[in-house]
Amino acid sequence: MKDLGAKAFSYGYASPVLMAATYNDDGTVNVMNLHEVTRTNAGDLACCIGKPKKTHENIEKRKAFTLTLANESLMKEIDYLGTVSGYNVPDKFERTGLKAVKSKHVDAPVIVGSPVVIECELIEFVETDHFTTVLAKIVNMAADESVLGENGKIDTGKIGMIFYESFSNSYYRLGEKVGKAWSEGKVFMG
Ligand SMILES: Cc1cc2nc3c(=O)[nH]c(=O)nc-3n(C[C@H](O)[C@H](O)[C@H](O)COP(=O)(O)O)c2cc1C
Numbered sequence: 001m002k003d004l005g006a007k008a009f010s011y012g013y014a015s016p017v018l019m020a021a022t023y024n025d026d027g028t029v030n031v032m033n034l035h036e037v038t039r040t041n042a043g044d045l046a047c048c049i050g051k052p053k054k055t056h057e058n059i060e061k062r063k064a065f066t067l068t069l070a071n072e073s074l075m076k077e078i079d080y081l082g083t084v085s086g087y088n089v090p091d092k093f094e095r096t097g098l099k100a101v102k103s104k105h106v107d108a109p110v111i112v113g114s115p116v117v118i119e120c121e122l123i124e125f126v127e128t129d130h131f132t133t134v135l136a137k138i139v140n141m142a143a144d145e146s147v148l149g150e151n152g153k154i155d156t157g158k159i160g161m162i163f164y165e166s167f168s169n170s171y172y173r174l175g176e177k178v179g180k181a182w183s184e185g186k187v188f189m190g
Helices: 054-062 072-081 184-188
Strands: 018-023 029-034 037-039 045-050 064-069 100-102 109-111 116-127 131-143 162-165 170-173
Touching: 018 054, 018 072, 018 109, 029 045, 029 054, 029 072, 045 054, 054 064, 054 116, 054 131, 064 109, 072 170, 109 116
Parallel strands: none
Antiparallel strands: 018 029, 018 064, 037 045, 045 131, 064 116, 100 109, 116 131, 162 170
């Protein structure tokens, strides 16, 4: 194998594109593009958010935010929301033409038209040099009926979710299903 060095990992392998929505001090909505999110062992979320982001300040103040799984139809809006900061363009969310309503569960906005939204409350900030790991409790998850399968569970194929791939700095769709988890490996069981 060829060693590429630690920096080659860059922003990491392909991960879902999420929209982190928060309220500003005046009650207007701010949204940023966020892909560095993972579920922790306890069923909480760990989100890697830069300290200089408006979203960081808003979460610190309101202790809440929502995450929308972005789909392909929202790609231009989400890319814009990840390019400009609410500090420089306070009405950036309004400019996209998207609308939001207040979450029923947390003090944060829910983007109208979200296929899937995760409503979160802040547990704590773990601060390092440039980024903060925002540990958050999942208070609720809501999905548009159109993305539910016959069993009432989320059908990922219906979301149209997109992934950010940092090696090529591009967005990708979800590919084909290739196997069943906790099942394919059974060939090695005696
Ligand atoms: C594809 C993409 C993924 C991004 N992922 C993250 C991320 O995981 N964490 C982060 O802090 N910023 C990330 N950003 C950058 C923020 O979205 C960007 O700095 C945004 O302008 C911050 O907005 P705010 O200052 O209004 O909160 C990403 C941007 C793009 C385009």
